[in-house]
Amino acid sequence: MTLSELKLAKELIRKPSITPKDAGAINLLAKNLRSLGFNCKIIKFKNIKNLYAKLGKSSPNFCYAGHTDVVPPGKISSWRINPFKPKVINNKLIGRGASDMKASIACFVAAVSKFKSKNKKFKGSISLLITGDEEGIAINGTKRVIKYLKRKREKINFCLVGEPTNPNNLGEMIKIGRRGSMTGRLTIFGVQGHVAYPHAAKNPSNIIIKILKKIKDLKLDKGTKNFQPSNLEITKINIDNHADNVIPGLANAVFNIRFNDKHSASSLKRKLNKIFKSITKSNKCRFKIEYEVSGEAFLTKPNKTTYMIQNIIKKITGIKPKLSTSGGTSDARFIRNIAPCLEFGLVGQSMHKIDESVSVTDLKKLTKIYENILVSYFK
Numbered sequence: 001m002t003l004s005e006l007k008l009a010k011e012l013i014r015k016p017s018i019t020p021k022d023a024g025a026i027n028l029l030a031k032n033l034r035s036l037g038f039n040c041k042i043i044k045f046k047n048i049k050n051l052y053a054k055l056g057k058s059s060p061n062f063c064y065a066g067h068t069d070v071v072p073p074g075k076i077s078s079w080r081i082n083p084f085k086p087k088v089i090n091n092k093l094i095g096r097g098a099s100d101m102k103a104s105i106a107c108f109v110a111a112v113s114k115f116k117s118k119n120k121k122f123k124g125s126i127s128l129l130i131t132g133d134e135e136g137i138a139i140n141g142t143k144r145v146i147k148y149l150k151r152k153r154e155k156i157n158f159c160l161v162g163e164p165t166n167p168n169n170l171g172e173m174i175k176i177g178r179r180g181s182m183t184g185r186l187t188i189f190g191v192q193g194h195v196a197y198p199h200a201a202k203n204p205s206n207i208i209i210k211i212l213k214k215i216k217d218l219k220l221d222k223g224t225k226n227f228q229p230s231n232l233e234i235t236k237i238n239i240d241n242h243a244d245n246v247i248p249g250l251a252n253a254v255f256n257i258r259f260n261d262k263h264s265a266s267s268l269k270r271k272l273n274k275i276f277k278s279i280t281k282s283n284k285c286r287f288k289i290e291y292e293v294s295g296e297a298f299l300t301k302p303n304k305t306t307y308m309i310q311n312i313i314k315k316i317t318g319i320k321p322k323l324s325t326s327g328g329t330s331d332a333r334f335i336r337n338i339a340p341c342l343e344f345g346l347v348g349q350s351m352h353k354i355d356e357s358v359s360v361t362d363l364k365k366l367t368k369i370y371e372n373i374l375v376s377y378f379k
Helices: 005-013 025-034 098-118 142-151 204-216 265-282 304-317 360-377
Strands: 039-045 048-055 061-067 087-089 092-094 125-131 158-161 173-175 180-189 231-238 250-259 286-295 322-324 341-343 357-359
Touching: 005 025, 005 092, 005 098, 005 360, 025 039, 025 048, 025 098, 025 125, 039 142, 048 142, 061 098, 061 360, 092 098, 092 360, 098 125, 098 357, 098 360, 125 142, 158 360, 173 304, 180 204, 180 265, 204 231, 204 250, 204 265, 250 265, 265 286, 304 341, 304 360, 357 360
Parallel strands: 061 125, 061 158, 158 341, 173 322
Antiparallel strands: 039 048, 048 125, 087 092, 092 357, 173 341, 180 250, 180 286, 231 250
């Protein structure tokens, strides 16, 4: 029995699984996997459904990871079609989640069905780790499933994450790591007062401006062999003051740092806290800082599996993929704690956009790539 990647992709897109809603997407996927002989365990944390499905019991265990949740479609009237009623127009499958990343999941399931029909007694296991919480806060998704698998002593030998890694054409890029991400929420406590009597007040606006300039001017690094330079961006400045003649008592700012493997979240916190303490001390005021670390920087050092996957992609697409660490974060940041992982999926040019779409030709090619990876991995 073999499955069609296009048919399954359409079925998954029809489930309006706008994060954190599941809308039946996980159950639909589990039903298809059970038809191929997978043992499926639906793992629920609070309102989030996750799936760990496994075919076989022996080692090595090749895992595919992905997510069924999608971002909101935006203004539906701006779409050419209803985003949850997918259509193929001019060889493009259009629908929310086509690129990111329901069609990739469908390609892997179709690839497994083809691989299994030709390799009934392969030595090893194939698993899928699928979450419904990747596009949201990502607390009750892959992060908790990894902890669950650790408790169960489940061993994953290698993981392929099916995120849309290619900027413009299928075959351009494999992700071998990601930069870390840390958000800081800074509050400066001043003393409120009348603008005509600044000596009787302490203006937190002036102090937060000094601090933000200092941290923005930091030269964190020049990048490394595998990573682009780290960058700090100020994303919010808020002074909640509704009067023009009042010096405010509070000033708030939010910043985000994308950092490479020259840093850790802890080392950056120490560097920043030193600045906050120095400037607030000299200005005789207090500060509060809250950090949220969504992931540390990581790199999967290229090995024979990396080059095997790279060669298969080149053979099928005619393009030798670049080994990259660019872009934002993904669930690979959690999975790398239990297994080496790479990322390769469809073209991400239209992800999160109106009329999100993927090439039907690319779906066929990606299915073939995934099938060939399984054949080579289990040789």
